[in-house]
Amino acid sequence: MADSPTLAELTARVRAFADARDWERFHSPRNLAMAVSVEAGELLELYLWSSDGGPQPLHPDRVPKVADEAADVLMCLLNLCDRAGVDLAAALTDKLARAELKYPADRVRGQALKYDEYPEWEPGRRR
């Protein structure tokens, strides 16, 4: 893990790229949220018409594109958080802490429903 860059380092790099091009003017949080969605769609397109485990695996031409499109999503997401004043690492920590409560491991193991679709779920119930 020693060589893995931090979120702060990656953010600084994508910001430098945009700044060198005077792209701040286009980089409103709203525009960047659109860009995240567009790039997520391009990532998803690579998996279109294949099946989860079935007879038609990912077309070999598409494999290297997954990394490429994933990088696009990350670049836009880092730019968005940078411009919207979001501390993405802190947000992920918060998210995981809340998800631990919403999806207790002993209850949801091996199932992938939304938290309010479990038979025993009661609105407003505290754990």
Place this chain on the structure above:
Amino acid sequence: MADSPTLAELTARVRAFADARDWERFHSPRNLAMAVSVEAGELLELYLWSSDGGPQPLHPDRVPKVADEAADVLMCLLNLCDRAGVDLAAALTDKLARAELKYPADRVRGQALKYDEYPEWEPGRRR
């Protein structure tokens, strides 16, 4: 930047969360690509009907949700890269290197067209 977590650390944390719930079976790269797109849509929804710089700023109830939805996108993206064998940091480095060539700073400054929409763009032209 000293305290910012690395991508590898964040990946280890989201993987541990999924593993504790036996969610690997749902976490095919394809399913995770769907999840990235769904979460990107929820992020985008927060900016819907507002305007870029105009009279209707982001509704105050939505501000904290931006961090929350951005974290969801990142969580799904890290899981996807983990399961698809993608080195996301390397992919971002590659992406930026190619984007430097596709969008030379002195040419595209202050404009936000796609690389093939610039008047002087010629298909196949090398720089």
Place this chain on the structure above:
Amino acid sequence: MADSPTLAELTARVRAFADARDWERFHSPRNLAMAVSVEAGELLELYLWSSDGGPQPLHPDRVPKVADEAADVLMCLLNLCDRAGVDLAAALTDKLARAELKYPADRVRGQALKYDEYPEWEPGRRR
């Protein structure tokens, strides 16, 4: 309006296109929902980096593409409803009827908040 095709006619046409290619096997509702999302992303991309009313209108090369991408979204959506047994026209009628209650014209006029973001909104309130 006499010449406008019905949803049923359009559905029959997109189904015939798929059937002639033996594409039913790929056209699970789930795959088609992915396709709707991918095509919606391509439509959105055309509006990326422009501004709502501002100095950078839609690039002229993109104008005809809007019709093209909108048709892609419709084609996938009709296929999805066809395969999932959804009566799309009835669903739209239901949706509008419920939206009339959720967004009463005299209350929401000229505002574009979600129904639960209006100051006077009360959970569970009936009208």
Place this chain on the structure above:
Amino acid sequence: MADSPTLAELTARVRAFADARDWERFHSPRNLAMAVSVEAGELLELYLWSSDGGPQPLHPDRVPKVADEAADVLMCLLNLCDRAGVDLAAALTDKLARAELKYPADRVRGQALKYDEYPEWEPGRRR
């Protein structure tokens, strides 16, 4: 098919709904393209974590929601075409005519690759 509404009729209905609320001001084509994408994400979410044909079918609570979310996509798409001056029925006709050339039935039968992923595909080749 006699009772199926035409696209023009459906467009008139969604336009009347927006007009009664003075929502034209929010209904720029760009905003509506965002809305199509957001609604497509909500539709896709219903299929998340299930599998194409496998052990975890669509959760029964989600079935009626498919119709509901599909109607949302259609409503936004019709509004977008209305505001952007797109004749959606004509666009679909054009799209199908071009798709007939790009994906000849005798060549692509039973396969679901992109047109440029077929082994015999040659850039610029005419048929």
